Amino acid sequence: WLIEARGFEEISIGDYILSGGETAAIVVLDAIVRLLPGVMGNAQSGETESFETGLLEHPQYTKPQEWEGRRIPDVLLSGNHGAIEKWRRAEAEKLTQERRPDLWDRYPQARKPRK
Template sequence: MRIDIMTLFPDSLDAMLNVSILGRAQQRGYIAIQSHQIRQYTTNKQMQVDDYPYGGGRGAIMQADPLYRCWSHIVETYGPGRTIFLSPCGRTFTQSVARELKERYDHLILVCGHYEGVDQRFLDACVDEEISMGDFVLTGGEIPAMAVTDAVCRMVPGVLPDAECFEEESHWNGLLEYPQYSRPAEWHGRQVPEILLSGDHGKVAAWRKKESYKRTMERRPDLFARFDESQLTTKAEKKILAEAKAEFAAEHPACGDAESAGT
């Protein structure tokens, strides 16, 4: 997996993406992440990349030509890739979108906007899609670019020790992750659930699944309402879900039964 990021602030990206897990994965050759300074592709001495918007209005717009020159250099040097503009006007980024990008493409080109926007002609000519972090606006595209890069790259084989490292986490299967505990067994009078100290891996797995259901019902009823119960193929799996619903209803009587969660 290769990810090229077009930005005005490469140092801020490099400081985060070249350390820890992603840094080690790059050293081992599993992924390649490179930031590109858009200002290096200007044709003026001031290295100016923005100008006033046609039609008037406040602020400035990133010009199409420096962006195009930077994009062209990436494509000519590293080959074509899925070009994504990080924008509040795009589809919302989710775990399923991250999986889609990882599974369908081996090269992503992320474009970080700034100022009041980007010349639409560059977007029309070079961008394949726009992606948003949610219904809010940020100063620039660097934070979204780091989020997309991290979410996609951590699923590349070899980046994490085992697929279970991300398949057990929140949103992978449409649920939130179960609660986690570590040593000591008692902290400030709070105990680790006894089942986790039992050594019975089957019971631990069942408890974690049940807690995952209950946490999703409580915190994200919208997610639980979309959970596809038909994927549960064994009696044991169906029993765990039924127990989770019953326990949730008993613990949260004001919320009504779990069947109506999210409605």
């Protein structure tokens, strides 16, 4: 009733149950506050995050170059910025198709035939 009476917009933070509204409120606050100028250390970092392009974000790697038998993909160590960007886009598309088909269905590139 309160939502209707005050003209609030109801939103969902996901398909799961929480023990109280406090956790959901923190999630919403974080999602909003991080968009304010000066909140993120590097304002440009938000431009490449999940959902900004309609895709999930590509995998992230750090040092060491090999950890527990897993290696950073060679392309990321190549210094070839064009190849790195192409790899990141392909990985983002692959992850979105696998993990969020609902997002992939709305992504314009999903409707274009692959060459």
